[in-house]
Amino acid sequence: MNNKFQIIETDNYWLAVSNELIKKGDWCINPIGYLEVFGYGYQASYTKEDILSCNKIIAYRPKGNAPELDGVDWLPEIIVDIEKLAKNSDKSKCKHFEFIQSLKQPKPKWFIAKMEEVAKPMPNIHVKTWELKTTTNEQGQKALIGKYE
Numbered sequence: 312m313n314n315k316f317q318i319i320e321t322d323n324y325w326l327a328v329s330n331e332l333i334k335k336g337d338w339c340i341n342p343i344g345y346l347e348v349f350g351y352g353y354q355a356s357y358t359k360e361d362i363l364s365c366n367k368i369i370a371y372r373p374k375g376n377a378p379e380l381d382g383v384d385w386l387p388e389i390i391v392d393i394e395k396l397a398k399n400s401d402k403s404k405c406k407h408f409e410f411i412q413s414l415k416q417p418k419p420k421w422f423i424a425k426m427e428e429v430a431k432p433m434p435n436i437h438v439k440t441w442e443l444k445t446t447t448n449e450q451g452q453k454a455l456i457g458k459y460e
Contacts, residue, residue, distance in 0.1 A: 314424040314443065316369050318459070321346070323377035325389055327422045327455070328366035338368040338383050346380070369443075370422070370455045384445055385454035389419060419459035 316327035321344060333339045335350030342364045349365065372386040373379065425444040430437065448454040 314426050314457070316422045316424065317366075318419045318422055319366070320418060323374050324380075325372040325374070325386055326368050327370040327386055327424075329369050331367055333365055333367045336382075338380050339365040340368060341365050369424075379452075384443070385448055385450070385452045386422060387448070387454055387456070389459065421460040422455070422457055423460060424455045424457040 313329060313331065316329055319326045319328055319340065321340075324346070326340060326346075328340060333349045337349045338346065339349045340346050346368070368380065368383055370384040370386045371380050372389055426441045427444040428439050429442050430439050432438075444456045445453050446456055
């Protein structure tokens with residue numbers, strides 16, 4: 312399993328996507344930027360090329376009041392909210408406050424997820440696999456652990 316995912320920004324979401332094979336029930340983003348649960352509705356008419364051009368959504372971060380993507384892990388916070396930071400800090404103690412406020416944080420291009428080894432008990436055999444490491448975020452959602460690049 313890959314742990315480096317491309318970050319795509321849409322109007323409503325930040326998405327960590329993979330070009331791994333999608334299967335029925337996976338959330339994906341098609342080439343024109345439409346998010347969908349794969350395998351339902353008009354996708355029955357998809358060609359092999361259509362399927363291969365979709366990207367599987369591994370994790371997401373909604374913007375504003377965008378709806379949740381059921382069954383998809385969240386991404387950690389992406390961009391520091393300078394306004395929120397300013398309200399919670401003493402401006403007189405920060406001699407570079409105006410400079411910090413003027414910075415434009417670059418948009419991330421990749422998310423590198425941490426992996427963890429997980430034992431999979433099976434009869435008469437002990438199997439270990441690697442899975443994406445997750446935690447529970449402030450909204451109570453399952454979120455990936457990792458860093459942005």
